[in-house]
Amino acid sequence: xxxxxxxxxxxxxxxxxxxxxxxxxxxxxxxxxxxxxxxxxxxxxxxxxxxxxxxxxxxxxxxxxxxxxxxxxxxxxxxxxxxxxx
Amino acid sequence: xxxxxxxxxxxxxxxxxxxxxxxxxxxxxxxxxxxxxxxxxxxxxxxxxxxxxxxxxxxxxxxxxxxxxxxxxxxxxxxxxxxxxxxxxxxxxxxxxxxxxxxxxxxxxxxxxxxxxxxxxxxxxxxxxxxxxxxxxxxxxxxxxxxxxxxxxxxxxxxxxxxxxxxxxxxxxxxxxxxxxxxxxxxxxxxxxxxxxxxxxxxxxxxxxxxxxxxxxxxxxxxx
Numbered sequence: 001x002x003x004x005x006x007x008x009x010x011x012x013x014x015x016x017x018x019x020x021x022x023x024x025x026x027x028x029x030x031x032x033x034x035x036x037x038x039x040x041x042x043x044x045x046x047x048x049x050x051x052x053x054x055x056x057x058x059x060x061x062x063x064x065x066x067x068x069x070x071x072x073x074x075x076x077x078x079x080x081x082x083x084x085x086x
Numbered sequence: 087x088x089x090x091x092x093x094x095x096x097x098x099x100x101x102x103x104x105x106x107x108x109x110x111x112x113x114x115x116x117x118x119x120x121x122x123x124x125x126x127x128x129x130x131x132x133x134x135x136x137x138x139x140x141x142x143x144x145x146x147x148x149x150x151x152x153x154x155x156x157x158x159x160x161x162x163x164x165x166x167x168x169x170x171x172x173x174x175x176x177x178x179x180x181x182x183x184x185x186x187x188x189x190x191x192x193x194x195x196x197x198x199x200x201x202x203x204x205x206x207x208x209x210x211x212x213x214x215x216x217x218x219x220x221x222x223x224x225x226x227x228x229x230x231x232x233x234x235x236x237x238x239x240x241x242x243x244x245x246x247x248x249x250x251x252x253x254x255x256x257x258x259x260x261x262x263x264x265x266x267x268x269x270x271x272x273x274x275x276x277x278x279x280x281x282x283x284x285x286x287x288x289x290x291x292x293x294x295x296x297x298x299x300x301x302x303x304x305x306x307x308x309x310x
Contacts, residue, residue, distance in 0.1 A: 018288070043218075044288035065224065
């Protein structure tokens, strides 16, 4: 049973990447994001992070953003969960 | 839909012609559309024009001018400041004889005050800048350069700054940053259109149902 952060994150990625409903359900921890999806450039990632802040009610400092957290779905989910738990 | 132009005031006096798209059949209800800004302007452009097509079908004339320094404009973006943009939209409204204005996202910051306004999904200037600064930090980091927000703000206020490919002058940055949309506009929030805002998309996208919904809200309000 996926938790709320997981569901919200899949929904945000659906909106940012323009995915069809349900397509993000196939994402697993190893699904590649930044550097793997050509449409996810720096402007799109900046938009994604701003949307994460709004919808997950978190603040993301610029120095917290690193390649590891953005590289895979699992990395981004772990970051979002840690932020919401803190 | 026809391409058109309008005389945009220059800060030092005089005018220069700027581009606009228009649906003009000389009808009585005439709507100026102030486009979304910068990167969002590109992502929202097709949606904006699709809304204008539907307004045309509903018997409403509409006009979509360029901001000086953006889109087809030959003016230098780094020479603009927000007062120039407000003056430009006021002049466009006068030229096209618009009786109402619609702002899209950041365009809501530049809807002329004398006209009754609709604001679709308005956004604060600070939010736009925050995202553009973040994009620059990410791009620089990828290129092996570390930059931080405070240092970039200092550069922006002293010399102006290029953010996400847009060269903003120091005056622009300073005056733009605190801007928020007027309170007295009719706000059309995204949830009234169904689905998520197209400005979120990494690539420009379209959505006929959302364009239908916004045009219907506007047409109904303008008919009353």
